[in-house]
Amino acid sequence: xxxxxxxxxxxxxxxxxxxxxxxxxxxxxxxxxxxxxxxxxxxxxxxxxxxxxxxxxxxxxxxxxxxxxxxxxxxxxxxxxxxxxxxxxxxxxxxxxxxxxxxxxxxxxxxxxxxxxxxxxxxxxxxxxxxxxxxxxxxxxxxxxxxxxxxxxxxxxxxxxxxxxxxxxxxxxxxxxxxxxxxxxxxxxxxxxxxxxxxxxxxxxxxxxxxxxxxxxxxxxxxxxxxxxxxxxxxxxxxxxxxxxxxxxxxxxxxxxxxxxxxxxxxxxxxxxxxxxxxxx
Numbered sequence: 001x002x003x004x005x006x007x008x009x010x011x012x013x014x015x016x017x018x019x020x021x022x023x024x025x026x027x028x029x030x031x032x033x034x035x036x037x038x039x040x041x042x043x044x045x046x047x048x049x050x051x052x053x054x055x056x057x058x059x060x061x062x063x064x065x066x067x068x069x070x071x072x073x074x075x076x077x078x079x080x081x082x083x084x085x086x087x088x089x090x091x092x093x094x095x096x097x098x099x100x101x102x103x104x105x106x107x108x109x110x111x112x113x114x115x116x117x118x119x120x121x122x123x124x125x126x127x128x129x130x131x132x133x134x135x136x137x138x139x140x141x142x143x144x145x146x147x148x149x150x151x152x153x154x155x156x157x158x159x160x161x162x163x164x165x166x167x168x169x170x171x172x173x174x175x176x177x178x179x180x181x182x183x184x185x186x187x188x189x190x191x192x193x194x195x196x197x198x199x200x201x202x203x204x205x206x207x208x209x210x211x212x213x214x215x216x217x218x219x220x221x222x223x224x225x226x227x228x229x230x231x232x233x234x235x236x237x238x239x240x241x242x243x244x245x246x247x248x249x250x251x252x253x254x255x256x257x258x259x260x261x262x263x264x265x266x267x268x269x270x271x272x273x274x275x276x277x278x279x280x281x
Contacts, residue, residue: 028057028280031249035060035080035258036272037223038068044268050075052269056276062258066109069116080256081159081195081221082118085109089163092126093143094136094173103146106158110147114154120220122195123160125174125183136173141186151191159220161195164203168230175204177211181218194218197260199225202239209247216251223260224279231264233275245281 028034038061041049046061046068053061054075061077065084072079085106091098106121113121125140144158151158160183165175174180180194196219202208212219226237233241248257257279263271
């Protein structure tokens with residue numbers, strides 16, 4: 001699938017992208033809705049990434065904001081998990097000091113997302129900063145309940161990402177699936193769900209397949225990533241992604257699964273294509 005690394009090394013970025021695209025295959029099975037996270041390919045111009053995504057068979061480039069959505073539309077792509085609202089990962093709904101600003105931000109972006117035909121938007125709990133888990137749930141629920149009327153009106157699901165607090169996001173509060181599920185219960189709206197990041201939850205909890213089977217009603221979206229290192233999801237890492245993907249499909253999941261790994265190889269587009277095909281069960 002990949003162009004020989006020796007040949008690739010002598011090419012410019014644009015020619016490397018063209019060479020990688022020539023090797024791509026779109027022979028996907030159609031059971032999985034495939035997406036990719038933009039930030040993992042920031043050194044590739046968005047329009048080039050759009051063309052490559054289409055050739056691979058992706059239908060979404062996510063973690064993209066309002067200024068990028070028209071470019072995606074130009075190529076017939078969506079943003080399955082858009083961003084553009086909030087105050088970042090560390091300042092989230094668990095701190096009431098930020099509620100007014102967070103609500104105003106999301107109330108501004110949610111209608112834009114709906115007008116662009118988008119169905120979800122990402123949010124974060126914020127860091128603990130000494131807050132215990134029960135109080136964190138209580139505070140998050142208070143802030144998120146303020147958002148639910150506009151989310152429900154525009155049919156845009158607000159989705160909180162589960163992140164690890166062990167390696168990448170020290171002190172982040174929404175770092176365990178049971179905590180996130182308890183928050184979903186407390187908010188009590190079908191327009192608030194979780195983003196289960198397989199990489200992050202392997203680090204925090206392990207037992208990925210059993211967790212997905214137990215908590216799938218609370219999950220609206222999935223991210224991939226190789227453990228350890230968040231690189232390619234192939235034989236260089238510890239997770240069995242075909243088995244995980246089969247478990248996800250067995251729950252009846254109809255949403256998106258996004259590749260969110262940082263390619264180590266020079267041919268990043270070929271790594272992306274490989275990841276998509278590994279998950280295309």
